[in-house]
Amino acid sequence: MIARNAPAAPALQLAFGTRFEDLYDTEGLARLDGKFLAYLEAADPGLKALLLAGRAAPGSLATKEEAELLLAVSPVLDDFVAELFGIVPEVDRLVAAHTETEPLFRVKRKFVQRRAMLKIK
Numbered sequence: 001m002i003a004r005n006a007p008a009a010p011a012l013q014l015a016f017g018t019r020f021e022d023l024y025d026t027e028g029l030a031r032l033d034g035k036f037l038a039y040l041e042a043a044d045p046g047l048k049a050l051l052l053a054g055r056a057a058p059g060s061l062a063t064k065e066e067a068e069l070l071l072a073v074s075p076v077l078d079d080f081v082a083e084l085f086g087i088v089p090e091v092d093r094l095v096a097a098h099t100e101t102e103p104l105f106r107v108k109r110k111f112v113q114r115r116a117m118l119k120i121k
Contacts, residue, residue, distance in 0.1 A: 012085070012086070013086065014084055014085065014086075015083050015084050015085075015086060016032070016035045016039075016083075016084060017035075018031075018032055018035070018084065032084075036077070036080050037051075037052075039076065039079075039080045039083075040073070040076050040080075043076045043079075044076065047072055047073060047076070050069055050072075051069065051073055054066065054069055078091070
């Protein structure tokens, strides 16, 4: 049986004045990118300059430089996406849980590396 008067789920609101329709539209994505660049500039102006330089001349970056740039930008992008979708507390909880278990995984990784090194002559 279908409940006829079930309460409607609350509409998910995006931050930065963004609408869901913007996520499916080239112009909307361009506006969102501009908002990300402003967010990045507030966090690290030098990193924004590096990203813009890399975008302007994509072939100018060596593979390692491109990877380093992406790794440098990714924490700011994580924060931006969490804020965009209103999930900052949830992301913070996941980061805290990961940080809590990180020493265990570091020990496991070192154990496996040592065992592998014993087998390689």
